[in-house]
Amino acid sequence: MNQPTLAVALIVKNEEKHLAACLDTVHGWVDEIIILDAGSDDRTTEIAKQYTNNIYTNTQWPGFGPQRRLAQTYVTCDYVLWLDADERVTPELKVSIQEALQNNPDNTIYKINRLSSAFGQFIKHSGWSPDWLVRLYPTHLTQYNEAMVHEKVEEPQGITIKKLSGKLHHYTYDSLHQCINKNTKYIKIWADDKEGKKKSSLSTALLHAFASFLKMYVFRLGFLDGRRGFILAWLTMNNTFSKYADLWLRSHSNNQ
Structure with a gap:
């Protein structure tokens, strides 16, 4: 049986500072990169074109949840990994993601432990860590909810949720x-x-x-x-x- 295909999806706006560093951590080992831009007026789309041709635009902002749902409609792969432009996939997390796809169990979605930094320091307490988020799942199985902000992936009844090893580094605030x-x-x-x-x-x-x-x-x-x-x-x-x-x-x- 062939290994399932994997897409990375991002919703972005004016992310020229972070986007390249984010995509560098997934480029070359994922099958597809989907970018849905909300109307950037900086170099975001120019940078995105260096990594993918799958760049779409929706300037009628519907909220974070609906925007992610729209982005998922452009995904053609079996699995989708969601990232924000200010996040980075660590080598350990990459290996864990690839192992999950190789195993490909039924009715399973995956949580990733995000480690966030603020003002030049990783925050290891304060309710920021551990920060387990569902970010990897089969595209036919679920999607984000409709929340305008603080959106979450819907968890269908009877679904199995597994935790991946390795961290997702998140660079929140520089100033x-x-x-x-x-x-x-x-x-x-x-x-x-x-x-x-x-x-x-x-x-x-x-x-x-x-x-x-x-x-x-x-x-x-x-x-x-x-x-x-x-x-x-x-x-x-x-x-x-x-x-x-x-x-x-x-x-x-x-x-x-």
């Missing part, structure tokens, strides 16, 4: 400015999605914010990540407050 800008976008997306569906108040915002700091810095051992762990916990607290405050402000925008 505080980049981190704040990215989080601001997620705050808006979250509030857009929850508006009219979820109630909020200032006391709710404060309670959730304080709880998020306590959970990340104390219970999830963020203090072991040093000063960066404190910064990340503080930023998370601020982001959490901003999400719920934004939701409250929207519902009271016409009130004095």
